[in-house]
Amino acid sequence: MSVKVTSRDQTFTRTSKVTISEKVALEVGPIITKKAKPGDTITNPLTVRNTGDNAITGVDLFFFYEAMFTVPKRYDNCEYGSFAAYCHFDATLAAGQEYVLSEELPLQLRPQVPAPGVAGASFTWSTPIDGRDNLDMVRATKPTRGTQGTLRLVRKPAGLRAEGAQTEDSFFLDTQHVIVTVDGTNRSDVSAVGGEVRAAVGATATAKVGVKNLGPAYASGITEPAATVAFTPPAGTTVTTVPAGCTKADTGYVCRTAIHPLAVDQAVTWGFGLRVDAAGKLTGTVTAKSSTSDVTSDNDVAKLVVNPAGGAGGGDGDGPSLPITGQSGILLGGGAAALLAAGAALFVVARRRRTRFVA
Numbered sequence: 007m008s009v010k011v012t013s014r015d016q017t018f019t020r021t022s023k024v025t026i027s028e029k030v031a032l033e034v035g036p037i038i039t040k041k042a043k044p045g046d047t048i049t050n051p052l053t054v055r056n057t058g059d060n061a062i063t064g065v066d067l068f069f070f071y072e073a074m075f076t077v078p079k080r081y082d083n084c085e086y087g088s089f090a091a092y093c094h095f096d097a098t099l100a101a102g103q104e105y106v107l108s109e110e111l112p113l114q115l116r117p118q119v120p121a122p123g124v125a126g127a128s129f130t131w132s133t134p135i136d137g138r139d140n141l142d143m144v145r146a147t148k149p150t151r152g153t154q155g156t157l158r159l160v161r162k163p164a165g166l167r168a169e170g171a172q173t174e175d176s177f178f179l180d181t182q183h184v185i186v187t188v189d190g191t192n193r194s195d196v197s198a199v200g201g202e203v204r205a206a207v208g209a210t211a212t213a214k215v216g217v218k219n220l221g222p223a224y225a226s227g228i229t230e231p232a233a234t235v236a237f238t239p240p241a242g243t244t245v246t247t248v249p250a251g252c253t254k255a256d257t258g259y260v261c262r263t264a265i266h267p268l269a270v271d272q273a274v275t276w277g278f279g280l281r282v283d284a285a286g287k288l289t290g291t292v293t294a295k296s297s298t299s300d301v302t303s304d305n306d307v308a309k310l311v312v313n314p315a316g317g318a319g320g321g322d323g324d325g326p327s328l329p330i331t332g333q334s335g336i337l338l339g340g341g342a343a344a345l346l347a348a349g350a351a352l353f354v355v356a357r358r359r360r361t362r363f364v365a
Contacts, residue, residue: 080152247279
């Protein structure tokens with residue numbers, strides 16, 4: 007279609023492509039229920055039916071697999087991105103006909119999935135024109151095509167072939183769900199992250215506090231933050247800067263992770279500005295809480311120490327302390343070398359203790 011606009015001095019012509027779509031209808035099979043353990047592979051007998059009056063010329067399949075699943079077999083008519091996949095089928099779906107995949111689509115539960123628990127996957131069928139947004143989302147992550155054969159649709163009678171674009175508007179009928187009951191015992195181990203900072207009285211230091219997941223399972227955080235941290239600043243300090251993600255609470259501050267899930271070996275920290283108002287060693291507490299069942303509560307509480315006694319050194323935990331920061335915390339030359347040597351010695355001793363001070 008062409009549109010021409012003419013004024014006294016200029017004429018503009020623009021050409022647009024108008025697509026007239028044919029309405030079609032897709033409907034998926036029932037909810038699939040499975041039982042598995044972390045690391046197991048499940049297969050999914052996906053089905054799709056053409057419930058409309060017109061033949062459907064080609065359909066697409068879209069599904070997420072992060073963070074609960076990996077894809078153990080990858081087909082050459084599918085594109086696999088960093089978190090989702092998109093498959094195209096050239097088959098013609100005859101009106102009133104149900105189709106099944108040529109083989110049950112496999113997914114593998116990640117070993118880090120919490121157990122006992124529930125995992126789920128959703129598979130959305132669409133016409134190519136309706137699935138374009140999902141295809142663009144997958145292609146934005148620079149996907150790769152599979153090399154392990156072609157996944158096909160198996161149908162009974164051959165359908166009539168229609169021409170032109172087709173669109174499907176039954177939004178609640180085109181997604182098939184798989185619900186997996188995850189058996190066994192697999193929990194996260196969320197630990198509090200504290201440390202040490204130094205600053206002269208009247209000066210301000212940046213104190214990083216947070217949480218780290220030691221595994222072996224991730225902290226899911228699907229309907230709530232994967233982990234929360236309660237921070238009670240040391241008496242004798244004043245909080246001058248509250249980082250994003252943290253809010254004032256009764257005795258201090260509460261920080262909530264914004265990532266889902268909190269992966270194994272992943273840490274999240276928040277930097278608080280602390281003004282030192284009193285001399286001597288000042289101690290606050292950091293308490294971490296997981297959204298899922300935790301392996302142990304022994305490392306859920308850590309210390310945030312301002313100006314520890316005995317000069318520059320590591321904490322009394324089983325890991326290296328946070329960096330020493332603040333206006334009076336600068337070490338140069340031989341002082342820096344001494345700090346590194348002291349930190350190495352303390353690291354060996356501290357590994358035997360439970361309270362964690364993790365950078």
